[in-house]
Amino acid sequence: MDFGGRILVLLLLIEVIMCLVVNGNVVFEVQHKYGGRRGKGLKELRAHDSRRHGRMLADVDFELGGDGSPTNAALYYTKITIGTPPIALKQYDISASSTGKTVTCDQDFCDAAFNRPNPDCKVGMNCEYSVTYGDGSKTEGYFVRDYFKFDQVTGNLQTKAMNGSIAFGCSAKQSGELGSSSEAVDGIIGFGQANTSILSQLASSGKVKKVFSHCLDGAKGGGIFAIGEVVQPKLNRTRLVKNSAHYNVVLNGVEVGGQFLNLPFDLFDTGSSRGTIIDSGTTLAYLPSDLYQQLLTKMMTKQPDLKTHIVEQQFKCFWYKGNIDDGFPVVHFHFDDSLLLPVYPHDYLFEVRDTEYCIGWQTNGMQTKDGKEMTLLGDIVLSDKLVLYDLENHTIGWTQYNCSSSIKVKDEGTGNAYDVGAHSLSPSSSRSLKVNVLSFLLLIAALLNLIE
Numbered sequence: 001m002d003f004g005g006r007i008l009v010l011l012l013l014i015e016v017i018m019c020l021v022v023n024g025n026v027v028f029e030v031q032h033k034y035g036g037r038r039g040k041g042l043k044e045l046r047a048h049d050s051r052r053h054g055r056m057l058a059d060v061d062f063e064l065g066g067d068g069s070p071t072n073a074a075l076y077y078t079k080i081t082i083g084t085p086p087i088a089l090k091q092y093d094i095s096a097s098s099t100g101k102t103v104t105c106d107q108d109f110c111d112a113a114f115n116r117p118n119p120d121c122k123v124g125m126n127c128e129y130s131v132t133y134g135d136g137s138k139t140e141g142y143f144v145r146d147y148f149k150f151d152q153v154t155g156n157l158q159t160k161a162m163n164g165s166i167a168f169g170c171s172a173k174q175s176g177e178l179g180s181s182s183e184a185v186d187g188i189i190g191f192g193q194a195n196t197s198i199l200s201q202l203a204s205s206g207k208v209k210k211v212f213s214h215c216l217d218g219a220k221g222g223g224i225f226a227i228g229e230v231v232q233p234k235l236n237r238t239r240l241v242k243n244s245a246h247y248n249v250v251l252n253g254v255e256v257g258g259q260f261l262n263l264p265f266d267l268f269d270t271g272s273s274r275g276t277i278i279d280s281g282t283t284l285a286y287l288p289s290d291l292y293q294q295l296l297t298k299m300m301t302k303q304p305d306l307k308t309h310i311v312e313q314q315f316k317c318f319w320y321k322g323n324i325d326d327g328f329p330v331v332h333f334h335f336d337d338s339l340l341l342p343v344y345p346h347d348y349l350f351e352v353r354d355t356e357y358c359i360g361w362q363t364n365g366m367q368t369k370d371g372k373e374m375t376l377l378g379d380i381v382l383s384d385k386l387v388l389y390d391l392e393n394h395t396i397g398w399t400q401y402n403c404s405s406s407i408k409v410k411d412e413g414t415g416n417a418y419d420v421g422a423h424s425l426s427p428s429s430s431r432s433l434k435v436n437v438l439s440f441l442l443l444i445a446a447l448l449n450l451i452e
Contacts, residue, residue: 019092019141019170025153025208025228025409025418078189078225081149091186092170094144099165103127103143109167110143113196129169141171148198153228153409156419164202193245193391199227209412210391214280215422217403218347218383222424224407230388231417232408237390237397238339241275247389247396248275250336251375254291256298257329263291268375276335278396280387282378284360285348289373292363299328299359317358324349324357333377341398343381350380 083097094100103109103126105118110127118127126142145167152162191199191212202208208227215224241248251268254261267288268276287295296316300306303320311317320327328345335341348360360380386401401407406421 019094019144019172025226025411025420080189083146086149092144092146094146094170097146100144100146103145103167109145109196113143138173138175139169139171140173141169143167144170153226153411153418153420157406157421158418162207164205164207166198166201167196168198191389193247199391202227211389213386213388213407215386215401215403215407216280216379216383217422217424220404220424222422223403224386224420224422226407226409226420228409228420229390229412230386230407231410233386233399233401235386235388235397235399236337236339237388237395238335238337240394240396242394244275247278249278249339249396251276251333252336253334254295255332255334256295257301259298261291261294261298263294267291269372276333276375276377278377278382278387280379280382282376283380284362284378285343285381286362286374286376286378288375289363291375292361295331295361296359299331299361302329303327311352311358315358317352317356319355320357321355333381339397341377341381341385342400347380347383 082092084099085097087093087096094102104123105121105125105127106123107127110121111117113127113129128140128142130138130140145165147163148166150162150164151159154160189198191197194200195204199208199210199212203210209229211229212227213224213230214226217223238249241250254263267290306318306320308316308318324345328349330345331343331348333341333343349357350360351357382398384400384403385398386403386407387396387398389396404422406419408417409420410417
């Protein structure tokens with residue numbers, strides 16, 4: 001499918017919701033759609049990633065649920081209240097909210113969403129969108145604006161309600177995989193870099209800074225998701241690649257078991273799309289073929305007699321009864337500014353049944369427009385790490401962390417630092433909104449934004 005087009009949509013994503021026709025910091029409770037470590041077909045997993053590739057200032061706390069397990073649904077979700085009075089999702093009904101308004105095609109937001117004025121616009125017409133993805137999935141609808149209620153951080157592990165006026169896509173019609181039981185959610189929240197993203201809208205209204213972080217608990221599910229500057233723990237950072245729609249960073253080398261791989265020096269130079277994409281909305285890790293082959297060879301050095309077999313026609317798997325962290329090497333990715341990303345065997349190997357493990361490294365076959373292979377690091381390398389996206393300073397950073405604990409975020413109004421704790425929502429606690437960090441991360445709805 002069209003990898004670049006699908007990722008662009010999610011990165012530039014505005015809020016979209018399934019429809020019937022601040023001062024402080026903010027946190028979100030987020031959970032994986034399904035708990036546990038097993039249960040999702042491997043073909044579905046890779047198909048999920050394929051579809052993904054084709055789609056005074058406050059601190060905010062998002063309650064988080066779900067997990068990124070390759071053997072489950074591999075998505076995180078949160079709860080958000082919309083409308084006045086609050087509308088209970090499954091479907092958003094603009095007529096039920098006194099603060100809900102349609103966005104018309106002559107408004108600035110509509111121009112920004114499509115990077116150009118609509119030449120066919122007439123005063124009063126809805127700002128409509130229609131997106132078709134490479135897998136045949138399609139969403140159609142129009143933009144509306146309404147109040148979102150967020151959890152503003154006001155003290156240690158304390159929040160109060162904060163309203164924000166947000167424009168989002170109201171999906172009136174979905175087809176293909178967007179309507180399937182495994183992919184269907186009330187909405188998608190994406191924290192991309194575009195001026196139309198939920199983060200940018202909150203920042204432009206003076207409610208938050210364009211800084212957010214997540215810590216996804218790989219063992220228990222759920223974790224931490226917050227808007228605001230993290231002051232504890234400390235973490236190292238690297239610069240984001242300029243003028244990139246995605247969260248791209250410069251990868252310089254890969255170390256396996258203490259030894260650097262002998263890779264072509266220009267392997268990670270991808271021309272106009274230079275850099276390695278960091279995307280928590282993708283489950284696995286997709287590597288150029290040369291890197292993939294060398295990494296697998298080095299990974300199996302300590303297990304020369306281990307035989308691999310193919311599961312579901314695409315995953316390399318093996319039987320192993322020992323402790324995988326003792327039997328396989330740690331992989332380190334080396335980025336600019338001396339930033340390291342360690343990936344442990346329990347991260348890149350996942351158990352599909354007792355003593356049968358499959359390898360999360362994938363050879364991607366995905367290319368940029370100039371024909372070079374891409375490197376995309378997904379959830380298997382990001383779990384159990386606090387990841388900070390600082391769009392104010394155009395940096396990204398991370399550190400290994402206990403995602404069941406808490407972090408400290410700075411209250412820009414008072415200068416105080418407050419604890420933001422982990423959450424683990426249950427799927428039954430509410431209808432859910434899918435969280436895509438990447439491109440990635442939060443925005444509501446059924447997908448949308450730009451068609452070239």
